[in-house]
Amino acid sequence: MSVTAEQLAHVCTLLQRTGPAENPLPALRAALPGMVFTRCDASDMDGETPATRAGDYDLYLVDNSDHCWRITTDPQHAGGVVIAAHR
Template identity: 40%
Template sequence: MALTPERIDAIAALAGRLFADGTRLDAVVRAVREAHPDLSNVTGAHAAVMAEDAFREEPGFNLYLVDGTNHCWLITNKPETATGVVIAQRDEDD
């Protein structure tokens, strides 16, 4: 299943609202999973540990797309192959 631009916008908007309200990363991930149960992978991380370039940079977090169609999932910049997301919280210093 591809992620449409509208769906990516909805995921980023939900995560952004929750982070702005002071919600912890694990709760943000849980809320995105609940809102998008058909995604194969919704994971949280800290931006400092991510080696790849973000698909989108939002205030306070980066959004990475995940391609989980093969045995191992990988970060992709292609929404048409994305099956999930990584929400990577940035420190205030980032």
């Protein structure tokens, strides 16, 4: 699976519409079925480089093709997105 530039742009648009107290995952999962999303605090991603930023969130691409997920910079190997909230 891969994450396209259009999908990532759509994720960013949806996140920018999400209020700080809202959980963005249900809207993202409904809008992009089949794509994996998870969220965490920005401090959980220390040492990693985000693929992009949307509002109060950093977005990291995840290669979930194996048993253990890993952060990737290659959208062709990404099957999901980690959303790290800045609070």
